[in-house]
Amino acid sequence: MxxxxxxxxxxxxxxxxxxxxxxxxxxxxxxxxxxxxxxxxxxxxxxxxxxxxxxxxxxxxxxxxxxxxxxxxxxxxxxxxxxxxxxxxxxxxxxxxxLMTRRLDARPAPPEGVDVLPDPDERWHAVADSVGESPTRAQGVLRILGRAPVVGYAADADGVARGSVTVGGGRCGIFTMATAPAERGRGRAGRIMGALLAWAHAKGAREAYLVVEADNTAAVRAYERAGFTGAGGxxxxxxxx
Known part of the structure; x- marks a missing residue:
């Protein structure tokens, strides 16, 4: 193949x-x-x-x-x-x-107030509700992620931002990043990203990647600030x- x-x-x-x-x-x-x-x-x-x-x-x-x-x-x-x-x-x-990537040679300092757990908790689900994710899609996404070998689910203390990360083969993939509309532009996503990268580094990841719609310029700029660069798509x- x-x-x-x-x-x-x-x-x-x-x-x-x-x-x-x-x-x-x-x-x-x-x-x-x-x-x-x-x-x-x-x-x-x-x-x-x-x-x-x-x-x-x-x-x-x-x-x-x-x-x-x-x-x-x-x-x-x-x-x-x-x-x-x-x-x-x-x-x-x-x-x-x-598709955007970045090296992960050093472990980022994990931010306070963000937990990365082996299963999504009520805060993680609350963000899905706040961004209008339908129950069918939310359940389907968790079903898909649940098949990956190693997964971490991050949510902040206030339950207004979340994300997930898969780890394997020295790489990690960032998925399901979301922030409640009223909290966007306040650095919430950056804290979630930092927590996910720190957790993945501890699991052996030395390179990170994510995918983002090319016309989502705000998200692309945010990921560039987090050290990611374009690598195809x-x-x-x-x-x-």
Missing amino acids: TIGTWAARLAEDWPADEVEVRDGWRLGADGGVTRRANSALPVGPEPRIEAMEGFYRERGITPCIQAWSGDPGADDALIARVDAELDARGYRAEQSTL YRYRVAPD
Whole structure:
């Protein structure tokens, strides 16, 4: 299977319930909860688009592909060839996503007033409610994270900001960052990030990564202030209605 380094890591850290590798695709499905867990990656040599479409339509999910760029180890020629065929079929390009990384050689000082726990507590759930996350999505996200080997869940003392981190192979991935609307711009997210990175470093992580929508300029700037830089990314190719 030909798959890029970061695409493979993201698939490992955000694992779908159902995964099949066939017909030139890595196919992931998880009840439609998050595109990340319900999208396909071309693995070559001749991905059969009809087979991919059939897999998703059988499950009531709109066919969706992650098209990566700048990912070490990826077959860029294959991705470009699939992209061109998807253009011809009317697939939309949506949700350009930036992958950002930073080194984690030294352990950041963990901030006071933020706990990182092996399971989400009531404060973590309270943030989901405050940002309007539906119960179905909230439960689905926790189901997905629960399959990762090592996970920490961070929430601040006031229950207005939260995040999570997965750790493995010397790397950590930051996920589910959220802050209650009334508390944004007050450094809450930075404290959550610091706590997650400190916890991950203690678990052996020496590099951190995250993914963020490229047009979320406020979040991108915040992550840049936290030491992250762009290192490639992907966009989704979505089947026409």
